[in-house]
Amino acid sequence: MPVRLAIRPFFAACNQTLRGGALALACVAFAAAGQPASAQPAPPPPSGPPARFVVVLDAAHGGDDSGGRLNSGQLEKVFTLAMTVRLRSLLSARGIQVVTTRDSDAAVEPNRRAEIANHAAAQACLSLHASESGSGIHLFASSLAPAQSARFPAWKTAQATFVTRSLALEGVLNSALLHAGMGVTLGRTTLAAVDSMTCPAVAVEIAPERGSNQAVTTELDDPDYQARVAGALAAALLEWRTEAHQP
């Protein structure tokens, strides 16, 4: 089985720079000094927090992989892309830099999704899914056992060094969703893309809201429901940014 290594985002950025050739020496000098660098250093926003805060939004499925079919007839890939666009707008309006794994109905392999997330050096990665089974919002962190940080972690289990932070992010998302009056289920799972991400990562699966008799009370295609979910997720990420910048 080929072993892939989760190259740290800094070195990945260096790889891009080295291909360009112009800043190769500078990049090598930064690497030797062990200081962080980015391919395109952006000036910090004047009114936002001083440090860079990036969120990766992964709209699950796409292209030939349509995911599940929702009761309304909509495909999961369409729903997740729409939710990503909605959430990106909310986060961008609050000064959070957002990186998405896809912006159209394109097929993106799980490894490519993890590569995009790892290159972004994100402080939070959300993989958005939808399902007709269950009720409310299902939050999943990786089921990998927590591991010590390694210079070159194995690709398929790279998330192991971030599991503790992922569980903390899951807790913040849970609080925000409960505060918004939504039912939340917490769990652990194995998703190829999430297991290879080197960032605090949580898979968010959105299901219809159900009453006590398990009858659906709010369908997935309800715009108000989608807005409430996106708003709660955005509030959670703002809270996460605040926590991340606390000393």
Add this chain to the structure above:
Amino acid sequence: MIPRHQKFLFSILLLASLVMGVALWQLRDRAHQRLIAGQDSAPTSAPEVAPAEQATLVVANDADSSLLTQVHSLPLPDDPGARARAVLGKLLDLYAAADATHKVAGGGSSVTQVFLLPAQEIGASAKPKSGDSRSGNSKPSEAAASQNTQTGPQLAVVNLTGSFAASHPSGIQTETLTILSICATLHANLPRVTQVRFLVDGQQRATLAGHADLTRTYLAADAVPSEGTHP
């Protein structure tokens, strides 16, 4: 007046007809005897059925995303592989029922085979130690390996049908619950099973229904619920 050669020909044809009639009668008798003999060799008693035993099934519930332990009485063969298949068949029969708490079509026939193999520690090197290659150390090593095969931890390889995977509802929660309930049920009834891998129609498959990773080895003990816990 009938010519002599015609009389002779008629006599031969008559004789041949009689001979063929007798031969046909004998062939018929033989076929009848064979048929009777075949009926005699047919089983007259029902095949032996394995005695009913208590089996622990870890059943998923979509409503609260939990795994609950249930005890059912069902015939269980002595062979561990067949036993594992029978237990998983019962579990998937429960999921195929109309009032199932975790609805998955397919039923017990969705498990084609369960292979039990000696488990290798995950992350352990497959490379033999340097001393093992020497002739003096090979026999104890083989004896230890043989003992490990008989009493050590086992890897269960569950071969599911393609129709089961194709008809499985898509979703992280539902797929995770199916996998964890299978792992926990195997471990509850065959405690030596510590690791589980999945095949679909004998081939490795990326995901069960678009989400849960089927390429990795699952640790069965991790899936066992304490009491109605969430995975």
